[in-house]
Amino acid sequence: xxxxxxxxxxxxxxxxxxxxxxxxxxxxxxxxxxxxxxxxxxxxxxxxxxxxxxxxxxxxxxxxxxxxxxxxxxxxxxxxxxxxxxxxxxxxxxxxxxxxxxxxxxxxxxxxxxxxxxxxxxxxxxxxxxxxxxxxxxxxxxxxxxxxxxxxxxxxxxxxxxxxxxxxxxxxxxxxxxxxxxxxxxxxxxxxxxxxxxxxxxxxxxxxxxxxxxxxxxxxxxxxxxxxxxxxxxxxxxxxxxxxxxx
Amino acid sequence: xxxxxxxxxxxxxxxxxxxxxxxxxxxxxxxxxxxxxxxxxxxxxxxxxxxxxxxxxxxxxxxxxxxxxxxxxxxxxxxxxxxxxxxxxxxxxxxxxxxxxxxxxxxxxxxxxxxxxxxxxxxxxxxxxxxxxxxxxxxxxxxxxxxxxxxxxxxxxxxxxxxxxxxx
Numbered sequence: 255x256x257x258x259x260x261x262x263x264x265x266x267x268x269x270x271x272x273x274x275x276x277x278x279x280x281x282x283x284x285x286x287x288x289x290x291x292x293x294x295x296x297x298x299x300x301x302x303x304x305x306x307x308x309x310x311x312x313x314x315x316x317x318x319x320x321x322x323x324x325x326x327x328x329x330x331x332x333x334x335x336x337x338x339x340x341x342x343x344x345x346x347x348x349x350x351x352x353x354x355x356x357x358x359x360x361x362x363x364x365x366x367x368x369x370x371x372x373x374x375x376x377x378x379x380x381x382x383x384x385x386x387x388x389x390x391x392x393x394x395x396x397x398x399x400x401x402x403x404x405x406x407x408x409x410x411x412x413x414x415x416x417x418x419x420x421x422x423x424x425x426x427x428x429x430x431x432x433x434x435x436x437x438x439x440x441x442x443x444x445x446x447x448x449x450x451x452x453x454x455x456x457x458x459x460x461x462x463x464x465x466x467x468x469x470x471x472x473x474x475x476x477x478x479x480x481x482x483x484x485x486x487x488x489x490x491x492x493x494x495x496x497x498x499x500x501x
Numbered sequence: 502x503x504x505x506x507x508x509x510x511x512x513x514x515x516x517x518x519x520x521x522x523x524x525x526x527x528x529x530x531x532x533x534x535x536x537x538x539x540x541x542x543x544x545x546x547x548x549x550x551x552x553x554x555x556x557x558x559x560x561x562x563x564x565x566x567x568x569x570x571x572x573x574x575x576x577x578x579x580x581x582x583x584x585x586x587x588x589x590x591x592x593x594x595x596x597x598x599x600x601x602x603x604x605x606x607x608x609x610x611x612x613x614x615x616x617x618x619x620x621x622x623x624x625x626x627x628x629x630x631x632x633x634x635x636x637x638x639x640x641x642x643x644x645x646x647x648x649x650x651x652x653x654x655x656x657x658x659x660x661x662x663x664x665x666x667x668x669x
Contacts, residue, residue: 336602339603396650437623
């Protein structure tokens with residue numbers, strides 16, 4: 255028994271010592287190579303190790319590799335039951351958003367294509383809006399819905415940094431989304447307008463509230479559009495009162 | 502194949518054993534939840550016949566589920582509750598072989614007994630569940646719609662383990 259215990263202790267210590275003896279640089283190089291693996295599990299494991307290492311995240315090579323990794327994962331199809339993979343891509347986009355240069359259009363577009371970070375994109379609307387508009391081209395209904403919702407939020411937050419033509423283009427995009435026959439486009443658009451929309455969206459929302467043909471969940475789309483109108487009007491009147499008080 | 506070799510395969514695949522024995526519920530408890538039968542909450546293990554008489558049903562999940570039922574006001578369809586590590590492994594293996602999944606999910610919260618999948622026939626239904634859970638006092642982790650379009654996945658994992666964009 256004692257011999258067995260001694261062997262176990264020696265085996266464990268040897269393992270720990272051999273791990274400590276690994277050169278951090280070569281270890282990192284190996285992880286960077288793993289991030290390019292064709293095997294999603296290998297990429298995921300390498301990312302997990304890097305994500306929890308603050309010194310690695312400061313390394314420009316790691317930063318570049320993680321941006322490339324997110325770019326790659328954005329192009330992978332995702333199935334609903336793949337819970338670990340779905341969680342991994344969320345952690346990845348969150349990590350990359352903290353590393354990128356928000357003035358670099360390529361890096362911002364990689365984050366914009368991940369669908370996970372509407373708040374961060376709205377904070378950098380000037381660059382993000384163009385990425386989001388680009389993303390709409392040829393996108394599925396679900397992606398169009400999320401993207402239009404992010405556009406509504408980005409324009410609300412970044413109005414002052416956007417030119418009139420861009421704002422007009424987004425406005426047109428939103429109007430088209432409200433008329434889309436697919437509820438995966440309409441529902442997130444209405445939700446976004448409810449939270450961030452301006453009074454200029456009310457006429458289009460009114461048409462949806464009165465005439466939308468989708469009966470699901472007891473005409474939930476009509477109800478949701480009515481609620482959006484009421485919320486926008488309330489917000490506008492509060493803003494009006496606030497600015498009158500300030501004067 | 503013997504049970505020990507199965508255990509070894511599952512261990513190697515990363516499906517670690519779950520150690521929350523106090524919340525294991527036997528099938529003799531016919532009413533673990535007022536609205537859902539034991540056979541619904543343990544449907545996957547029953548289908549795969551893997552210790553079908555025991556399920557890990559955490560109280561956070563059961564109370565969250567009750568809140569959703571009360572808020573929805575109509576019957577809802579639970580498509581998955583608890584899955585044993587073995588059943589999770591089997592489901593993942595079959596889906597990887599069919600080319601539907603890229604990787605397995607050994608860390609799925611279904612294995613921990615704090616996750617539930619509810620059928621959502623469309624985004625309106627999904628949103629309705631989302632609003633209900635959003636108003637819940639308890640923190641909850643929700644897989645975004647675009648990552649799971651045919652069902653509403655919600656779980657009550659430790660908060661630090663919930664991806665930032667899944668936090669309601």
